[in-house]
Amino acid sequence: MDDIISLSHGSGGKKTSELIEEIFIPAFSNDELNKLMDGAVVNINGDIVISTDSFVVSPYFFPGGDIGKLSVCGTVNDICMCGGIPQYLTLSFIIEEGFKIKDLKKIVNSISFTAKECNVKIVTGDTKVVEKGKGDGIYINTSGVGRLRYKGLGVEKIKEGDSVIITGTIGDHGAAVMTGRSNIITSKDLKSDCAPMINLSNEILNYGEMVKIMRDPTRGGLATTLNEFIENSSLSILINEKDIPINSYVKSACEILGLDALYFANEGKIAAVVDSSVADELIKNLRKYEEGKNAAIIGKVISGHSGKVILKTEIGGKRIISKLSGQDLPRIC
Amino acid sequence: MDDIISLSHGSGGKKTSELIEEIFIPAFSNDELNKLMDGAVVNINGDIVISTDSFVVSPYFFPGGDIGKLSVCGTVNDICMCGGIPQYLTLSFIIEEGFKIKDLKKIVNSISFTAKECNVKIVTGDTKVVEKGKGDGIYINTSGVGRLRYKGLGVEKIKEGDSVIITGTIGDHGAAVMTGRSNIITSKDLKSDCAPMINLSNEILNYGEMVKIMRDPTRGGLATTLNEFIENSSLSILINEKDIPINSYVKSACEILGLDALYFANEGKIAAVVDSSVADELIKNLRKYEEGKNAAIIGKVISGHSGKVILKTEIGGKRIISKLSGQDLPRIC
Numbered sequence: 001m002d003d004i005i006s007l008s009h010g011s012g013g014k015k016t017s018e019l020i021e022e023i024f025i026p027a028f029s030n031d032e033l034n035k036l037m038d039g040a041v042v043n044i045n046g047d048i049v050i051s052t053d054s055f056v057v058s059p060y061f062f063p064g065g066d067i068g069k070l071s072v073c074g075t076v077n078d079i080c081m082c083g084g085i086p087q088y089l090t091l092s093f094i095i096e097e098g099f100k101i102k103d104l105k106k107i108v109n110s111i112s113f114t115a116k117e118c119n120v121k122i123v124t125g126d127t128k129v130v131e132k133g134k135g136d137g138i139y140i141n142t143s144g145v146g147r148l149r150y151k152g153l154g155v156e157k158i159k160e161g162d163s164v165i166i167t168g169t170i171g172d173h174g175a176a177v178m179t180g181r182s183n184i185i186t187s188k189d190l191k192s193d194c195a196p197m198i199n200l201s202n203e204i205l206n207y208g209e210m211v212k213i214m215r216d217p218t219r220g221g222l223a224t225t226l227n228e229f230i231e232n233s234s235l236s237i238l239i240n241e242k243d244i245p246i247n248s249y250v251k252s253a254c255e256i257l258g259l260d261a262l263y264f265a266n267e268g269k270i271a272a273v274v275d276s277s278v279a280d281e282l283i284k285n286l287r288k289y290e291e292g293k294n295a296a297i298i299g300k301v302i303s304g305h306s307g308k309v310i311l312k313t314e315i316g317g318k319r320i321i322s323k324l325s326g327q328d329l330p331r332i333c
Numbered sequence: 334m335d336d337i338i339s340l341s342h343g344s345g346g347k348k349t350s351e352l353i354e355e356i357f358i359p360a361f362s363n364d365e366l367n368k369l370m371d372g373a374v375v376n377i378n379g380d381i382v383i384s385t386d387s388f389v390v391s392p393y394f395f396p397g398g399d400i401g402k403l404s405v406c407g408t409v410n411d412i413c414m415c416g417g418i419p420q421y422l423t424l425s426f427i428i429e430e431g432f433k434i435k436d437l438k439k440i441v442n443s444i445s446f447t448a449k450e451c452n453v454k455i456v457t458g459d460t461k462v463v464e465k466g467k468g469d470g471i472y473i474n475t476s477g478v479g480r481l482r483y484k485g486l487g488v489e490k491i492k493e494g495d496s497v498i499i500t501g502t503i504g505d506h507g508a509a510v511m512t513g514r515s516n517i518i519t520s521k522d523l524k525s526d527c528a529p530m531i532n533l534s535n536e537i538l539n540y541g542e543m544v545k546i547m548r549d550p551t552r553g554g555l556a557t558t559l560n561e562f563i564e565n566s567s568l569s570i571l572i573n574e575k576d577i578p579i580n581s582y583v584k585s586a587c588e589i590l591g592l593d594a595l596y597f598a599n600e601g602k603i604a605a606v607v608d609s610s611v612a613d614e615l616i617k618n619l620r621k622y623e624e625g626k627n628a629a630i631i632g633k634v635i636s637g638h639s640g641k642v643i644l645k646t647e648i649g650g651k652r653i654i655s656k657l658s659g660q661d662l663p664r665i666c
Binding site for chain 1: 350371
């Protein structure tokens with residue numbers, strides 16, 4: 001095996017076969033993938049959930065994860081957010097000529113490990129290689145398919161009095177990628193929250209019709225996600241700054257850089273709107289999991305101010321929180 | 334709307350919403366996509382086919398097509414090759430900062446047109462933007478899901494005496510991309526064969542168990558695909574050069590450049606192995622379609638020479654044709 005990726009590895013010829021047989025098959029082996037067809041045949045009955053995401057995170061190794069883990073969690077979580085149980089993933093690489101095979105192996109192992117953790121199979125894939133200077137190391141697309149567990153999610157279900165919850169601290173992924181990218185902020189505590197949301201989303205879905213909508217607040221952060229929940233409504237969302245869980249080092253990093261963690265990407269959190277009658281019990285159940293230990297009710301749906309998200313600050317003032325405008329931090333996922 | 338893509342268009346915030354609402358929704362509008370969830374819910378019963386491909390073709394506009402048309406045809410064709418009926422596509426963009434919105438619209442229209450032609454719906458998607466110099470205009474991933482029509486395809490079904498067919502002229506896509514990329518060869522006749530293979534694959538699948546395997550010979554060309562069919566077998570494939578359909582201008586281009594069209598990518602052709610008892614009738618049926626008018630039997634499966642593809646040249650000699658080794662032409666799809 002070579003040490004670096006060359007254009008031949010993307011040719012569809014001998015070198016591509018070598019890559020598949022020596023790196024991908026050993027890592028992901030399953031009956032469907034091993035057939036090496038142009039696609040895979042799987043069995044799912046009834047309603048299915050489909051999702052896709054391309055990952056271009058920079059750097060591709062960051063504190064608490066890497067592009068491989070992220071690319072599995074990202075698509076798995078999107079399927080969960082639609083009320084699905086993730087089952088199968090496709091995996092497609094765009095690799096820059098000169099990329100180290102050693103780094104590719106590390107990323108592939110991370111994908112394999114996370115896929116097993118999520119109980120999803122990688123059933124088909126694709127590899128393209130672009131010339132040096134036409135990429136940035138590695139870009140990954142995963143698309144996923146899963147069985148639908150619950151069909152009733154939708155922003156139109158949100159009503160006055162509903163509770164707004166978050167399953168843990170905000171901004172960890174954004175802060176970790178920033179740490180990985182520069183030497184401005186360094187802290188051994190700053191780590192991405194990148195994780196599969198299978199357990200937590202299942203706990204939430206146990207409440208059936210009491211659950212109105214859920215989403216993982218990735219790019220654009222919690223502020224953008226809450227805006228997406230309410231933007232076409234006559235109602236509004238009021239959140240309390242003091243109730244929003246945030247790690248102290250994320251808070252410090254934000255203060256130093258003049259950035260707002262409400263707009264930082266999360267890769268292992270769920271924001272949801274649920275009927276207030278079940279909110280306390282749900283939070284208790286979410287906190288049983290390590291990844292949900294900081295789950296909290298952070299606000300509620302109120303009448304008036306149609307389509308707005310309002311933040312009650314720690315000192316008691318109120319301000320409107322809009323969707324992310326511009327771009328604080330590119331290439332976050 | 335801006336004139337060029339900026340990093341903000343990939344932020345997940347306001348500019349991303351603008352792109353979705355002003356460009357993607359008008360082009361692809363359907364009930365599932367319009368919900369703007371993290372994924373889409375669709376209904377398929379029983380066995381489904383999943384496929385994925387990332388497209389990095391350079392240039393992204395080439396004679397006879399563009400990256401948009403290619404990205405729909407590529408995944409649609411892969412699903413067909415697995416015996417499936419394509420139904421739903423996901424669509425994911427990695428766009429370089431500074432890309433012209435006008436070009437994006439052209440590509441999006443091409444995707445929309447081709448998807449309608451293929452009767453597939455684009456149900457969910459993703460857009461990432463990378464800094465100038467970290468991409469090359471636009472890369473697209475499509476993943477697809479479809480209903481399985483016929484389950485019995487597999488290289489292990491190939492037996493001695495089977496006929497090897499190709500549904501038309503070889504090498505057109507490779508030659509067209511080369512034309513688009515340089516001024517060495519220019520001809521108004523050189524055009525990509527990029528097209529959906531839905532009609533032709535359905536005709537082939539009408540023969541049920543008489544069909545052993547089919548594949549679209551894209552990267553690596555016909556030579557590599559035939560090798561993939563037979564490489565693990567005790568049998569071999571003998572093809573006759575004189576029977577392989579090729580456009581005269583593709584042949585000339587190859588002669589001038591010293592390249593072999595057997596290794597050139599095709600994006601609108603099927604290579605298949607079928608029982609010899611149905612081969613003549615099948616060719617007659619394929620020729621009824623414009624895209625199959627040059628369909629031909631090009632060889633047969635013979636005993637001995639285990640796992641090899643042998644070419645009988647026009648002057649009567651024989652040589653072994655191996656898989657593509659190295660890389661004649663990168664970024665072909």
